Each structure stands twice: as C-alpha cells, then as structure tokens.
Amino acid sequence: MQANDAQTLVLCALADGPLHGYAINTAIEELTGERLGPGSLYGALARLESKRLIEPLDGQGRQRPVRLTPRGREVLERELRAMAHVANAGLRRLGVNLA
Amino acid sequence: MSVVARSLVRLYPDAFRERWGSLVEDEARGAGWKSWPNLIAGIVDMWLHPVVWPADSPAQRQRRVATMGITVALAAWFLGHLAAEQADPLPADGIRDGVMHGCTTLLLIGIALVAPRPRPTLGAAITLLGWAVRRLAVPTVLGAAVVVLVHSGVDADASPPTLCTAVVAAWWIALGLGTIQIPRIFTGVGADAVVPPGTGRLRAGVWTLAGASATGGATILGVSVTGDGFHLLGAGIGAGLLLLTAVCAGTLRDMRDQPPAD
Numbered sequence: 001m002q003a004n005d006a007q008t009l010v011l012c013a014l015a016d017g018p019l020h021g022y023a024i025n026t027a028i029e030e031l032t033g034e035r036l037g038p039g040s041l042y043g044a045l046a047r048l049e050s051k052r053l054i055e056p057l058d059g060q061g062r063q064r065p066v067r068l069t070p071r072g073r074e075v076l077e078r079e080l081r082a083m084a085h086v087a088n089a090g091l092r093r094l095g096v097n098l099a
Numbered sequence: 100m101s102v103v104a105r106s107l108v109r110l111y112p113d114a115f116r117e118r119w120g121s122l123v124e125d126e127a128r129g130a131g132w133k134s135w136p137n138l139i140a141g142i143v144d145m146w147l148h149p150v151v152w153p154a155d156s157p158a159q160r161q162r163r164v165a166t167m168g169i170t171v172a173l174a175a176w177f178l179g180h181l182a183a184e185q186a187d188p189l190p191a192d193g194i195r196d197g198v199m200h201g202c203t204t205l206l207l208i209g210i211a212l213v214a215p216r217p218r219p220t221l222g223a224a225i226t227l228l229g230w231a232v233r234r235l236a237v238p239t240v241l242g243a244a245v246v247v248l249v250h251s252g253v254d255a256d257a258s259p260p261t262l263c264t265a266v267v268a269a270w271w272i273a274l275g276l277g278t279i280q281i282p283r284i285f286t287g288v289g290a291d292a293v294v295p296p297g298t299g300r301l302r303a304g305v306w307t308l309a310g311a312s313a314t315g316g317a318t319i320l321g322v323s324v325t326g327d328g329f330h331l332l333g334a335g336i337g338a339g340l341l342l343l344t345a346v347c348a349g350t351l352r353d354m355r356d357q358p359p360a361d
Contacts, residue, residue: 035130037137037138038127038137038141042122043141046152050152050160051357063122
C-alpha cells in the first residue's frame with residue numbers, strides 16, 4: 001500500500017471509529033483535499049472487506065457503517081509505521097528539521 | 100444525470116451492486132458527470148477481480164475464480180483459433196506450430212484444474228444438463244446451420260461475396276456465443292450442482308492458464324510484428340492473449356491477499 005492508495009486512505013478514515021461510505025469520503029477529503037471517485041471508494045471498500053480488514057455493523061439500514069477489524073487496525077498501523085519510517089529518513093536526508 | 104449514474108451502476112456485477120450499488124449511485128449523483136470515468140474504471144476493475152466481490156463464504160469466491168478461469172481459457176482458445184483461421188498470411192513454421200500446440204495442451208490442463216466438478220447426484224446432472232441446453236441452444240443451432248450449409252454442396256466461388264461473409268460471420272458468432280455461454284452455465288447452476296476445486300488446485304490452474312496465454316500471446320505477437328510485414332489482426336490477437344495473462348495475474352494476486360479460512 002502507498003500513502004495515496006485508496007485502501008490506505010479508507011483505513012485511515014476509519015481509524016477514529018465506524019463510518020458509512022459518504023462520511024468516509026468526507027474524512028478523506030479533509031485528509032487529502034479531494035474526494036475519491038465512487039469507483040475508487042467502493043472498490044477499495046469491497047477489497048478491504050474481502051481481506052477482512054473492515055466489517056459492516058449490523059442493523060443500520062441502507063447506509064450500513066463499516067469499522068476496522070483488529071486485523072485491519074494491525075495492518076494499518078504496520079503500513080503507517082513503514083510510511084513514517086521512509087518519510088522521516090527522506091526528510092532527514094533533505095535536511096528538513098522534523099522538530 | 101441521475102439516469103446515467105443509475106445505468107452505469109447497473110453494469111457492476113450483481114454481488115457488488117447488491118452490497119454497494121445504492122451508495123455508489125448516491126456518491127456518483129453527488130459528484131456529477133466528472134465521476135463517470137472513475138465509475139466506468141471501477142466497473143471494469145470489479146469485473147476483472149471477482150475474488151473481491153462480496154461473498155457469503157470462501158467457497159463462493161472459489162466458484163468465482165473457477166468461472167473466471169474457464170472464461171479466460173475459452174477466450175484464449177477463441178483468440179488462438181481466430182489467429183489460426185483468420186490471421187493469414189501469418190508466416191508458419193514448425194517451431195511456432197509446436198509452441199501453439201503446447202499452449203493448447205496447457206489450456207486443456209488449466210481447464211481440467213479450474214473446472215468445477217458436478218456433484219455425483221441425479222438432480223445435479225439434470226440441473227447441469229438443463230442449464231447447458233438453455234445456454235448453448237442458440238450457438239449450437241447457429242453453428243450447425245453453418246456446417247449444414249457449407250456441406251450442402253453450395254459452391255463458395257460461385258456464391259455472392261455477401262453470402263460468404265455472412266456464413267463466416269455466423270460461424271464466428273456461434274463460436275463467440277459458445278465461449279460466452281459456457282461460463283454462464285456454471286454461474287447459473289450454483290452450489291447445488293457443482294463444487295469448485297480447492298484453493299491449491301485453483302492456483303495451479305490459473306498459473307497454467309497464465310502460462311498458456313502468455314506463451315501464445317508472445318508467440319503470435321512476435322510473429323505478427325517481426326514476420327513478413329505487420330499483421331494487424333495477428334498483433335491484436337497476441338495483445339489480447341497477453342491481456343488475459345494480466346487478468347490471470349490479477350486473480351492470483353487477489354487470491355494471495357485473501358485471509359485463510361477460519
């Protein structure tokens with residue numbers, strides 16, 4: 001996964017708690033400045049659900065929210081740590097002060 | 100505008116549409132026409148990745164991989180047959196013929212590995228037969244009509260060119276319809292009549308099909324581009340076979356990403 005990968009963005013949006021599709025995209029817009037297209041957003045949700053990184057909450061009607069599974073939380077944390085490691089190393093080499 | 104969005108959402112696979120369709124439609128309607136290219140890309144993406152469609156069980160995903168495998172194998176067979184029959188004058192030589200025979204053998208092995216097995220019951224056999232008759236009636240009748248016409252003593256040289264073209268077109272339409280309809284038999288019969296192979300066997304089958312389509316595609320494309328002049332149809336068929344290889348590679352990656360069954 002990469003920082004701008006739709007699946008990573010969806011997992012990040014869900015890190016705070018369960019959201020439905022529209023709210024996930026709003027959270028992604030706050031994070032990146034633009035919304036994902038509907039094909040990208042729901043394609044990412046379908047993939048994440050098939051990998052059991054997210055799961056739907058029961059009994060919420062048509063707008064069923066989804067949440068991270070423990071496995072999803074673990075994968076997100078691992079990916080973000082790897083990204084942070086690369087970002088920190090790159091910024092240090094550029095001479096950017098991280099403090 | 101909402102009519103277009105709704106029509107596009109209808110193009111998604113049923114399993115995806117039932118789970119996410121109304122939400123995709125709401126999002127597309129809100130975003131307007133600018134979202135349509137992304138929506139179309141998403142539809143193509145989903146059709147190429149049946150493993151990630153919402154499923155009730157791992158077995159349902161395996162059935163989809165099996166159907167995808169059969170579809171790829173038949174499409175590869177169709178393209179290979181088209182190259183052999185219609186892509187003249189592709190230069191022929193013993194090595195290329197040997198490679199293409201090898202690809203056909205690999206395709207047959209791949210089909211044997213990925214094909215769902217009928218359940219050993221009379222009910223399953225009747226269901227399967229019923230679906231086969233329903234799905235294959237039209238291409239079988241069309242193909243048989245072409246064969247009867249060609250063997251009825253009609254002189255091809257004395258026939259008007261339009262009749263010859265129509266007969267050739269009808270033959271390829273019959274083969275194409277058969278290629279489309281055979282996988283639809285397996286999607287129609289469902290779990291009551293057929294059992295998908297296990298994950299290991301499916302993986303081996305998809306790898307075999309990928310190898311067959313890659314070898315065949317590279318051979319036909321190479322001959323079409325480097326032979327005596329550029330052969331457009333041959334090059335298109337070679338590229339098509341290589342695209343099928345990419346589809347197999349995507350399916351293998353999707354299978355690898357699936358968590359183990361609980």
